[in-house]
Amino acid sequence: xxxxxxxxxxxxxxxxxxxxxxxxxxxxxxxxxxxxxxxxxxxxxxxxxxxxxxxxxxxxxxxxxxxxxxxxxxxxxxxxxxxxxxxxxxxxxxxxxxxxxxxxxxxxxxxxxxxxxxxxxxxxxxxxxxxxxxxxxxxxxxxxxxxxxxxx
Amino acid sequence: xxxxxxxxxxxxxxxxxxxxxxxxxxxxxxxxxxxxxxxxxxxxxxxxxxxxxxxxxxxxxxxxxxxxxxxxxxxxxxxxxxxxxxxxxxxxxxxxxxxxxxxxxxxxxxxxxxxxxxxxxxxxxxxxxxxxxxxxxxxxxxxxxxxxxxxxxxxxxxxxxxxxxxxxxxxxxxxxxxxxxxxxxxxxxxxxxxxxxxxxxxxxxxxxxxxxxxxxxxxxxxxxxxxxxxxxxxxxxxxxxxxxxxxxxxxxxxxxxxxxxxxxxxxxxxxxxxxxxxxxxxxxxxxxxxxxxxxxxxxxxxxxxxxxxxxxxxxxxxxxxxxxxxxxxxxxxxxxxxxxxxxxxxxxxxxxxxxxxxxxxxxxxxxxxxxxxxxxxxxxxxxxxxxxxxxxxxxxxxxxxxxxxxxxxxxxxxxxxxxxxxxxxxxxxxxxxxxxxxxxxxxxxxxxxxxxxxxxxxxxxxxxxxxxxxxxxxxxxxxxxxxxxxxxxxxxxxxxxxxxxxxxxxxxxxxxxxxxxxxxxxxxxxxxxxxxxxxxxxxxxxxxxxxxxxxxxxxxxxxxxxxxxxxxxxxxxxxxxxxxxxxxxxxxxxxxxxxxxxxxxxxxxxxxxxxxxxxxxxxxxxxxxxxxxxxxxxxxxxxxxxxxxxxxxxxxxxxxxxxxxxxx
Numbered sequence: 001x002x003x004x005x006x007x008x009x010x011x012x013x014x015x016x017x018x019x020x021x022x023x024x025x026x027x028x029x030x031x032x033x034x035x036x037x038x039x040x041x042x043x044x045x046x047x048x049x050x051x052x053x054x055x056x057x058x059x060x061x062x063x064x065x066x067x068x069x070x071x072x073x074x075x076x077x078x079x080x081x082x083x084x085x086x087x088x089x090x091x092x093x094x095x096x097x098x099x100x101x102x103x104x105x106x107x108x109x110x111x112x113x114x115x116x117x118x119x120x121x122x123x124x125x126x127x128x129x130x131x132x133x134x135x136x137x138x139x140x141x142x143x144x145x146x147x148x149x150x151x152x
Numbered sequence: 153x154x155x156x157x158x159x160x161x162x163x164x165x166x167x168x169x170x171x172x173x174x175x176x177x178x179x180x181x182x183x184x185x186x187x188x189x190x191x192x193x194x195x196x197x198x199x200x201x202x203x204x205x206x207x208x209x210x211x212x213x214x215x216x217x218x219x220x221x222x223x224x225x226x227x228x229x230x231x232x233x234x235x236x237x238x239x240x241x242x243x244x245x246x247x248x249x250x251x252x253x254x255x256x257x258x259x260x261x262x263x264x265x266x267x268x269x270x271x272x273x274x275x276x277x278x279x280x281x282x283x284x285x286x287x288x289x290x291x292x293x294x295x296x297x298x299x300x301x302x303x304x305x306x307x308x309x310x311x312x313x314x315x316x317x318x319x320x321x322x323x324x325x326x327x328x329x330x331x332x333x334x335x336x337x338x339x340x341x342x343x344x345x346x347x348x349x350x351x352x353x354x355x356x357x358x359x360x361x362x363x364x365x366x367x368x369x370x371x372x373x374x375x376x377x378x379x380x381x382x383x384x385x386x387x388x389x390x391x392x393x394x395x396x397x398x399x400x401x402x403x404x405x406x407x408x409x410x411x412x413x414x415x416x417x418x419x420x421x422x423x424x425x426x427x428x429x430x431x432x433x434x435x436x437x438x439x440x441x442x443x444x445x446x447x448x449x450x451x452x453x454x455x456x457x458x459x460x461x462x463x464x465x466x467x468x469x470x471x472x473x474x475x476x477x478x479x480x481x482x483x484x485x486x487x488x489x490x491x492x493x494x495x496x497x498x499x500x501x502x503x504x505x506x507x508x509x510x511x512x513x514x515x516x517x518x519x520x521x522x523x524x525x526x527x528x529x530x531x532x533x534x535x536x537x538x539x540x541x542x543x544x545x546x547x548x549x550x551x552x553x554x555x556x557x558x559x560x561x562x563x564x565x566x567x568x569x570x571x572x573x574x575x576x577x578x579x580x581x582x583x584x585x586x587x588x589x590x591x592x593x594x595x596x597x598x599x600x601x602x603x604x605x606x607x608x609x610x611x612x613x614x615x616x617x618x619x620x621x622x623x624x625x626x627x628x629x630x631x632x633x634x635x636x637x638x639x640x641x642x643x644x645x646x647x648x649x650x651x652x653x654x655x656x657x658x659x660x661x662x663x664x665x666x667x668x669x670x671x672x673x674x675x676x677x678x679x680x681x682x683x684x685x686x687x688x689x690x691x692x693x694x695x696x697x698x699x700x701x702x703x704x705x706x707x708x709x710x711x712x713x714x715x716x717x718x719x720x721x722x723x724x725x726x727x728x729x730x731x732x733x734x735x736x737x738x739x740x741x742x743x744x745x746x747x748x749x750x751x752x753x754x755x756x757x758x759x760x761x762x763x764x765x766x767x768x769x770x771x772x773x774x775x776x777x778x779x780x781x782x783x784x785x786x787x788x789x790x791x792x793x794x795x796x797x798x799x800x801x802x803x804x805x806x807x808x809x810x811x812x813x814x815x816x
Contacts, residue, residue: 019393021757022679022766043542049400051544054393094544096529101537105529109522109551116514124507127428130499142358149274149360 019054021061026068035068038080042067043092051094063092161226164214165305168255171207171262172295174200178288182281186353194281198269201284204291205266212246212259215304219246225311228252228304234317234734236705244328245318250452250468251304253331257448258294260332260339265291268343268368275364282350283343290342293475301468317705317734326386333379334406338444340372341409344416345441348434349483352490357434362424365437367793369420373413374789380406381782392740394753394770396669396778399548404527405447411520412440415513422509426498426571429506431491432513438483443520445476450527501573508566512559519555526551560614560663563656564621568628582628586620601672611667618660622653648795655788662781668774679764685716689771691752692716698756698765706730708741711756711765715745727756751775 020039026032039053044060052060052067063084070080084092096102178200185193218226219242222235232249233242241248247256265287272280298304321327347365351357383403388396397403416436422429453469500506526543533539564586568579594613601608629645630638674689685694694714701708708728715723725743732739743754750773757766 020677022677022760025677041544041546043544049398049542049544054391054395089540091540091542094542095546095550096541096543101533101539102529102541105525105543105547106551108525109518109555112521113514113518113555116518120510120514124500124502124510127496127498127500127506128502130496146358146360150363 019056019060020064024061024064024068026072031068031071034077035064035071038067038071038077039064041081041094042084043094045088045092063088158225160214160217161223161305161307164211164217165303167207167214168211168295168305169299171204171211171258172292172299174204174207175262175288175291175295178204179285179292181285183285186278186281186285189278191277194277197281197284197288201262201265201269201288204288205262208255208259208262212255215252215255216243216246219243222315224313224315225307226304227306227308230308230312230315232318233315234705235314236734237318237323238704240325240328241318241323244322247331248318248322251298251302253335254294254298254302254452255304256332257335257339258291258298260335261287261291261294261342264340264343264368268346279350279354282353283346286346286349287342290346290479293478297468297471297475301471317732320706320730320732320735320737320739321390323705323732324386324390326382326390330379330382330386333375333382335379337372337374337376337379337413338406338409338447340368340375341413341440341444343368344372344437345479345483348437349486352434352483352486355490355493357423357430357494359424359427362420362422362433363797365433366417366420366424369413369417369437369440370789370793373410373417374786374793376406376410376413377782377786377789380410381779381786384782385779388775389742389744390739392742392755393768394742394751394772394775396666396775399526399545401527402451404523405450408520408523408527409440409443409447411516411523412436412443415516415520416440418509418512418516422498422506426500426506428496428498428500429510429513430494430496431487434487434491434494436513436517438480438487442476442480442483443524445472445479446524448472449476498572500571503569503574503576505566505569505571505574508562508569511562512566515555515559519552519559522551522555523548556663557610557614560618560659563659564617564624567621567625567652567656583621583624586617586624589620590614590616605671608667608671611663611671615660615664615667618663619657622657622660625656626650626653646795646797647791648797651788651790651792651795653788654791655785658781658784658786658788660781661777661784665774665777665779665781668777669772672773674769674771676769678767679760679762680767681762681764688769690717691722691771692718693754693767693769695756695765695767698759701728703730705734706732706739709756711743711754711767713743713754713756713767715752715754723752725752725754727754729756746776748776749773 020036026035036053040051042052042063044050044052044055044057044063046057046059047055050060052063066084067080070083075083081093090097096105098106178197182194182197182200185191185196215228217223218229219233220239222229222233222242224230228249228251229245232252233245237245245252247253265284268287269280269284272283275283344365347361347368351361380403383406384396387398388394416433419429419433419436423433449469449472452472498506526547529543530541533541564583565576565579568582569576590613593616594609597612598609626642626645626649627638629649630642632638676686676688678686680686680693680695682695682697685692687693692715694716696712696714698709698711701710708730710726710728713725713727714721715725723745725745727743728741730739730741731737740755743756745752750771753770753772753775755768755770757768759765
């Protein structure tokens with residue numbers, strides 16, 4: 001009895017455990033590979049940080065089918081993306097646009113790298129110049145203690 | 153016997169409250185003692201740290217006991233366990249939830265505090281007292297967090313007959329041990345933080361400080377490396393399509409401290425050997441733990457996955473945010489006041505090991521920053537620009553990868569440059585062989601591969617360059633003379649030298665694996681009939697049968713599949729689709745044939761109307777190299793850690809350190 005209940009529960013729960021299903025795959029390999037690439041850049045809206053190519057959710061499947069329909073209808077890649085973004089908003093894009101405030105996101109790394117390289121170069125040069133002026137040293141006691149700690 | 157069982161839970165709860173009180177004492181008394189120079193006040197720190205750890209360990213033990221005996225009068229056990237669950241997962245269920253994982257967090261925090269007390273005999277007494285006080289202040293904050301917002305010992309008035317089971321994705325050996333390692337890493341960095349803050353209070357940082365901090369950083373980094381590796385390996389075999397890294401906020405939360413820990417590891421060398429980069433190293437030590445706290449905040453508040461998750465449970469999120477603000481704010485203010493007093497001593501030329509390590513630190517720190525801004529950008533965009541957007545793998549791959557490529561390119565050169573003053577030309581001549589070898593391998597692969605992918609050859613070049621560069625590093629250190637003599641001397645090099653070379657080679661191997669997997673993976677999706685054979689990249693695959701199998705707490709649809717090379721069977725695999733009725737969740741268990749050069753990765757899907765089954769097949773080249781590289785990196789860290797020079801305390805006891813030690 002209990003076993004039957006568990007089994008029927010199991011059947012009810014038979015959620016598709018699969019991302020791209022065989023029946024979704026397009027006949028034309030070139031179109032299919034474009035569809036796969038596009039899918040990798042689109043977010044499954046009901047999942048946690050999954051793209052629609054990897055997701056098992058129903059909604060992701062709908063989006064995958066939609067992408068393929070647009071491609072078969074002759075849309076270019078950017079046209080497909082525009083179509084999806086118009087419907088679902090920019091939240092669907094895993095690769096954020098560079099427009100508006102997002103510019104900050106994209107240039108933050110390179111800008112900080114340049115600043116860091118500048119500061120680093122300044123530091124290295126100051127260390128080289130420091131060689132020309134004598135530095136004050138540790139006291140003799142401190143030197144002895146240091147030696148001891150360093151095990152020398 | 154319910155009475156004993158009840159006693160244990162209540163005693164565990166009581167021990168936790170006592171530990172909280174001990175932590176408050178330890179956070180205050182030794183600090184005052186160090187300030188006033190009162191030895192007996194300072195000497196409170198050491199026994200307090202031990203007691204704090206023992207009390208927390210008892211409390212953790214009590215909770216584990218409740219899970220193991222399935223005590224359903226505890227709310228936490230009801231929500232996360234089930235009598236039919238295998239014993240391993242009853243135990244790992246202790247930390248497979250918010251409250252229990254925070255208890256593990258403080259357990260490790262107090263363990264590190266106690267270890268700093270036990271092995272800190274060589275530290276100047278005032279520094280030791282301050283380190284233990286700061287460490288205990290962190291404990292106070294987290295004990296309060298647990299007791300006031302996330303108490304694992306909450307009882308139910310009417311216990312149910314059985315529990316609701318642990319999330320089945322977590323019922324896996326890889327994930328059972330993933331959190332403890334990660335926490336050992338995260339929390340291990342707290343000791344570096346405490347050392348930095350204590351040194352800033354003292355106003356003195358010297359070579360000895362660098363030497364004290366390095367082993368702790370190294371240990372934390374080893375644990376983080378293993379923890380991240382385990383998590384990535386788990387994602388690979390459990391999530392059903394063989395990805396190994398997703399740039400998920402939770403993953404990034406562990407990756408940022410790792411990057412900063414690597415930077416700290418290297419800059420502390422400069423402090424120890426050359427007495428330079430002191431103030432920068434202080435900042436890194438503070439930031440490393442800061443990123444651990446940010447990671448804890450991200451994971452525990454759920455703020456990044458959805459702002460609404462945060463709103464659902466604002467108490468915990470705000471509490472951790474306050475902890476973050478107090479400790480980071482306090483430490484950074486202290487840093488701003490005192491850092492200028494930390495004078496650099498070492499002098500070096502523009503081309504030198506020091507400069508190479510500065511470059512290493514810049515690349516790692518900026519890379520960590522890129523991960524950070526990418527992780528929090530959706531939050532910033534929503535809060536300030538009213539835009540709901542996602543930042544996913546395409547951004548991180550594009551913005552982060554160049555830093556790692558640059559790092560891998562300069563690493564072998566920097567590793568062999570001498571301190572103080574070096575000649576770049578000389579280093580390049582020494583690395584000539586390594587460069588030619590790496591280039592030759594990349595060219596052969598470029599010519600052989602069917603696709604014109606740049607990724608594969610470039611990754612292969614970097615991997616080979618790092619591994620052969622590490623070999624050159626050891627070879628140079630063996631000095632001059634006959635090959636036999638040099639080999640013998642090479643074997644006798646200090647373990648730290650070997651550790652460095654092994655860890656660097658490990659990075660190369662990981663890069664190798666990532667490039668191979670991304671560039672040359674084969675995928676096949678199809679419906680197959682039972683008994684039919686199909687070919688994928690030279691392998692014949694047959695679905696022999698599909699059966700229904702009952703596990704201890706799940707039902708499985710288990711395929712039996714054979715893999716053939718020509719007419720020779722090379723593997724028999726059992727991909728599964730499981731359903732956990734209690735937790736109402738399906739999981740996929742891929743069938744994987746692991747090999748040196750490739751994994752064959754099979755996933756079974758749904759039955760089709762015509763009697764066939766949906767099947768996914770992947771050939772994943774070099775997949776195992778990714779995690780092997782991580783293990784080798786950790787091994788290198790272990791070798792370094794075991795170097796005689798770091799057993800500071802042991803060495804000091806032998807020579808009878810003369811520093812005045814407070815009466816104990």
